[in-house]
Amino acid sequence: MAKKRITRVYTGLGDDGKTSLLGGKRVRKSSLRVQAYGEVDELNSFLGVACAEAGDPRVKKLLRKIQNSLFIVGSDLATPRDSTFSAPRVTARMARRLEDHIDEFLPEVGELREFVLPGGAKSAAFLHLARAVCRRAERSVEAFSEDLEGGRDVLIYLNRLSDLLFVLARVENKVAGTEEIFVDFGPSEDG
Secondary structure, eight states, X not given: OOOOOOOOSOOSTTTTSEEEXXXXXXXXXXXXXXXXXXXXHHHHHHHHHHHHHOSSHHHHHHHHHHHHHHHHHHHHHTSOTTOSSOOOOOOHHHHHHHHHHHHHHHHHHOOOSSOBOSOSSXXXXXXXXXXXXXXXXXXXXHHHGGGSTTHXXXXXXXXXXXXXXXXXXXXXXXXXXOOOOBOOOSOOTTO
């Protein structure tokens, strides 16, 4: 019987508060770049939960594709312009595909003329949470986008993704038979 090769998860290389970008350059873990791709990783994790809860098989399949695409976003963010490493890059075509999905699903739930409170079915609530994390990642990318090879494409992708996640949350509420709750701008009873 062949021995299994055991690899370690820990290296100790980050114990000094630094990490390596793709291509080997060392940077502080608190850098804007690392923060941005960390938030994309967080978004991907929330999408994993949303996928596990999704009631619509089309939504589940699409979320898996998006999770794979987020690895391209992460590698793009982790690769400086001057890197010798050839990373996959986010393209304008990726954002257009998200727009196609929005156009596909929107007729099912209709356009809104009111603000919707995040929530509803469990799967929809996770998608709303993922949308908020996506917006945070977008803001982090914007903070250093001038240092990105295709910074504008990454920003556009994340912007479209947050729009798609909102639509998918509405789809999940519809599939679950959960009514959307609209914001009530009337006087609040709690103060």
